[in-house]
Amino acid sequence: MTDQVIILWILRITVGLFTLVTTAVAIYCMFQCRPIAKSWDPTIEGYCQPANILASLSMTVTVCSIVSDLIISALPIPLLWNVKINRYSKIAAGFLLSLGLFACICAIVRLSYTLALNATEEYLFQVYGVTVWCFAEVGVALTVGCLSVSISPC
Numbered sequence: 541m542t543d544q545v546i547i548l549w550i551l552r553i554t555v556g557l558f559t560l561v562t563t564a565v566a567i568y569c570m571f572q573c574r575p576i577a578k579s580w581d582p583t584i585e586g587y588c589q590p591a592n593i594l595a596s597l598s599m600t601v602t603v604c605s606i607v608s609d610l611i612i613s614a615l616p617i618p619l620l621w622n623v624k625i626n627r628y629s630k631i632a633a634g635f636l637l638s639l640g641l642f643a644c645i646c647a648i649v650r651l652s653y654t655l656a657l658n659a660t661e662e663y664l665f666q667v668y669g670v671t672v673w674c675f676a677e678v679g680v681a682l683t684v685g686c687l688s689v690s691i692s693p694c
Contacts, residue, residue: 547615558608565597595657598670602651605677606644613640639684646677 573579573588620633653669660666 543618547619550611550615554608554611558604561604562601565601568597569594591663592658595654595663598654598657599651602647602654606647606651609640609644609647609677609681613637613644636684636688639680639687643677643680643684646673646680649673650677 570576570579572594573586575584575586578584578586578588616633616637620630625633650670650673653666653673657663657666657670
């Protein structure tokens with residue numbers, strides 16, 4: 541098998557596993573309360589799963605995100621190592637790969653906020669840090685995706 545085929549399979553497996561984990565967590569979040577309406581209306585009689593389970597699942601998704609960010613950022617390096625392209629293109633590729641690592645750093649910071657959720661009783665009030673860093677990670681990933689196709693080689 542060529543390097544490109546191996547990298548393609550690694551990407552497929554990474555995306556597939558991340559999709560499975562996030563889908564499972566999303567389904568859990570939708571059905572964590574019985575009846576489901578208790579999720580948004582606490583006055584309804586029923587039961588919701590403890591918040592620490594949700595925090596643990598959030599940590600799982602964050603760790604999967606960190607691993608997938610590292611894999612996706614590092615995979616192009618072997619392909620670009622010996623490519624004969626001009627200096628501008630190599631600098632641009634290095635910049636984009638470093639932004640991918642910044643997305644990983646955002647996920648690591650998000651993990652620290654997620655760990656702090658276990659020590660609080662005010663879950664909804666404290667979840668803002670997780671949300672901010674989640675949006676930062678997604679924003680960086682979207683920026684990298686857009687820049688990668690908009691930077692023209694010279």
